[in-house]
Amino acid sequence: MPSASAALLDALTEAGVSCIFANFGSDHPALVEAIAEARAKGRAIPKIITSPHEFVAMSAAHGYAQLTGHAQAVFVHVECGTQTLGGAVHNAARARVPLFVFAGLSPFTQEGELRGARNEFIQWIQDVYDQRGIVREYMKYNNEFRTGRNIKTIVRRAMQFAHSDPQGPVYLTGAREVMEEEVPSLPEEGQYWPAIEPSPLAESAAAELVGALAKAKRPIVVTSYLGRSADAVRSLVRLCERLGIGVLESVPSRMNYPHREAMYQGNHWNHPFQNPALAEADVVLVIDSDVPWIPTINRPRADAAIFHIDIDPLKASTPLWRINARRTFRADAASALLQMNAYLDRAGYDEAAAEARRRFWRDKHERRAAEISREEEAKDETITPEYLTACLRRQVGDEAIVLNEGITNYHVICDHMARNEPHSIFASGGGSLGWNGGAAIGMKLAAPERTIVALTGDGSYMFSVPSTVHWMARRYQAPFLQVVYNNRGWKAPKFSALAVHPDGYASRAADLDLSFEPSPDYAGLAAAAGGAFGLTLRKASDVEPGVKEALRVMREEKRAAVLDVWLPPG
Ligand SMILES: Cc1ncc(C[n+]2csc(CCOP(=O)(O)OP(=O)(O)O)c2C)c(N)n1
Numbered sequence: 154m155p156s157a158s159a160a161l162l163d164a165l166t167e168a169g170v171s172c173i174f175a176n177f178g179s180d181h182p183a184l185v186e187a188i189a190e191a192r193a194k195g196r197a198i199p200k201i202i203t204s205p206h207e208f209v210a211m212s213a214a215h216g217y218a219q220l221t222g223h224a225q226a227v228f229v230h231v232e233c234g235t236q237t238l239g240g241a242v243h244n245a246a247r248a249r250v251p252l253f254v255f256a257g258l259s260p261f262t263q264e265g266e267l268r269g270a271r272n273e274f275i276q277w278i279q280d281v282y283d284q285r286g287i288v289r290e291y292m293k294y295n296n297e298f299r300t301g302r303n304i305k306t307i308v309r310r311a312m313q314f315a316h317s318d319p320q321g322p323v324y325l326t327g328a329r330e331v332m333e334e335e336v337p338s339l340p341e342e343g344q345y346w347p348a349i350e351p352s353p354l355a356e357s358a359a360a361e362l363v364g365a366l367a368k369a370k371r372p373i374v375v376t377s378y379l380g381r382s383a384d385a386v387r388s389l390v391r392l393c394e395r396l397g398i399g400v401l402e403s404v405p406s407r408m409n410y411p412h413r414e415a416m417y418q419g420n421h422w423n424h425p426f427q428n429p430a431l432a433e434a435d436v437v438l439v440i441d442s443d444v445p446w447i448p449t450i451n452r453p454r455a456d457a458a459i460f461h462i463d464i465d466p467l468k469a470s471t472p473l474w475r476i477n478a479r480r481t482f483r484a485d486a487a488s489a490l491l492q493m494n495a496y497l498d499r500a501g502y503d504e505a506a507a508e509a510r511r512r513f514w515r516d517k518h519e520r521r522a523a524e525i526s527r528e529e530e531a532k533d534e535t536i537t538p539e540y541l542t543a544c545l546r547r548q549v550g551d552e553a554i555v556l557n558e559g560i561t562n563y564h565v566i567c568d569h570m571a572r573n574e575p576h577s578i579f580a581s582g583g584g585s586l587g588w589n590g591g592a593a594i595g596m597k598l599a600a601p602e603r604t605i606v607a608l609t610g611d612g613s614y615m616f617s618v619p620s621t622v623h624w625m626a627r628r629y630q631a632p633f634l635q636v637v638y639n640n641r642g643w644k645a646p647k648f649s650a651l652a653v654h655p656d657g658y659a660s661r662a663a664d665l666d667l668s669f670e671p672s673p674d675y676a677g678l679a680a681a682a683g684g685a686f687g688l689t690l691r692k693a694s695d696v697e698p699g700v701k702e703a704l705r706v707m708r709e710e711k712r713a714a715v716l717d718v719w720l721p722p723g
């Protein structure tokens with residue numbers, strides 16, 4: 154009879170999982186056996202992607218799901234493999250990314266009572282009281298397989314949680330004896346596990362919101378992750394163009410609004426100053442944002458009317474959260490924007506007022522665009538991040554998918570890559586660094602025909618576990634271009650310290666323990682781990698030819714390429 158582990162593989166296959174990012178251990182003999190058996194008998198199972206580090210496994214599943222919307226599986230070893238998932242758990246939870254994590258549990262028998270009973274010393278050492286407690290706060294659903302007989306039901310229930318808004322990761326465990334249990338072949342669970350349908354706005358809310366926007370003098374939309382739906386992007390463009398509404402991105406983790414469009418007013422992150430467009434707005438509609446502004450530095454004016462639409466308006470997992478919205482709606486952005494456009498079709502609007510607003514925002518948009526191109530000019534051989542990003546934009550083209558983990562250069566990458574297509578740029582959506590390498594692999598596996606370009610700070614490159622990333626990129630034919638914005642260390646913590654202590658000892662100190670001098674050979678690390686092509690670029694005139702060469706090698710030789718680009722030190 155097949156084992157519970159074989160049923161788990163079948164359940165994942167039936168649930169549409171393509172990849173299992175796996176880091177195996179003594180909890181997994183039944184799985185290793187079931188995989189070998191499936192292969193020997195030609196039974197379809199997801200592709201197993203051996204992942205030497207769990208953080209990379211989870212980041213790869215994260216990237217895959219960001220691009221496709223589909224949860225992939227991550228298999229890890231008991232409680233210690235769960236801990237090594239580390240910050241990738243936080244990232245998936247904060248980014249609301251669906252994925253499925255399975256970890257074994259140490260055997261619960263030691264005298265040979267059941268198949269799978271303890272036979273290795275480590276099984277006493279890895280036996281803990283509450284393994285699920287390690288990640289429970291971050292998981293949308295967690296459970297333990299207690300028998301193989303309902304494993305398909307539990308898997309499908311977990312997947313339903315993962316894929317229902319707000320989406321997120323789920324965590325399942327199973328002890329060795331349970332995963333060995335022989336079970337009769339289980340029927341396919343079928344298609345009756347749909348994600349919850351997207352929630353629309355109440356019709357009265359669509360009317361109220363459109364009414365407020367159409368009456369405003371300077372209406373603005375602020376968004377961070379509305380671009381997870383291409384339909385939402387299209388509907389937002391239509392609404393904003395019709396009514397003359399400016400669009401501001403705050404900490405964008407998606408392509409939310411085409412940069413070329415006239416209503417686009419830029420993006421803010423940790424900018425230490427007030428955003429002028431936000432300061433002017435009299436009606437502010439926040440759609441899908443976790444941090445629309447930072448009130449101690451940058452906020453709407455006191456009399457602005459703030460409205461809020463979100464898939465997760467309470468920010469239920471965040472203890473302190475407030476944006477002074479007078480009305481807040483739980484709704485799916487794509488549905489809500491479609492309804493607002495439909496309401497406009499019926500109700501009409503004052504075209505002269507809309508044109509006046511459009512003119513205002515278009516003028517600001519054009520001035521901003523001119524300023525951005527000015528920043529890209531090279532004055533000498535110094536490579537500025539703006540210059541580097543402009544070279545990349547010209548070379549990688551519109552088809553590429555860009556990953557942004559530029560940290561103090563997040564905004565530079567956003568401004569100068571200036572993406573226009575939905576799903577063409579991503580940030581992790583979380584705060585634990587190192588997502589970009591694994592995520593690039595996940596995206597390349599999901600879309601092998603696309604060019605994947607991961608732009609990373611040097612610190613974030615080190616956090617990404619490049620030895621594992623580049624080994625996986627070669628082993629699984631997932632080549633991508635990675636560009637290290639090398640400012641010789643961590644610039645962000647310096648910014649943080651000086652923002653609170655502008656005139657303290659730190660402001661005068663020569664060394665804040667944030668430097669990575671002497672600089673590691675980042676391209677060499679990738680070459681050693683995965684045969685990646687690498688170049689170190691120190692002169693502005695070398696950048697564009699270097700990018701061209703890296704893209705050529707990546708495409709022709711199907712190997713990853715790492716450009717270590719020396720910027721002025723942070
Ligand atoms: C896992 C993790 N550890 C530490 C931090 C704190 N942190 C935030 S930004 C940063 C520096 C990142 O360095 P780099 O990628 O080189 O970007 P730069 O600041 O130089 O632009 C650090 C250490 C974090 N966010 N996540």
Ligand SMILES: [Mg+2]
Pocket residue numbers: 610611612638639640641642643644723
């Ligand atoms: Mg750095």
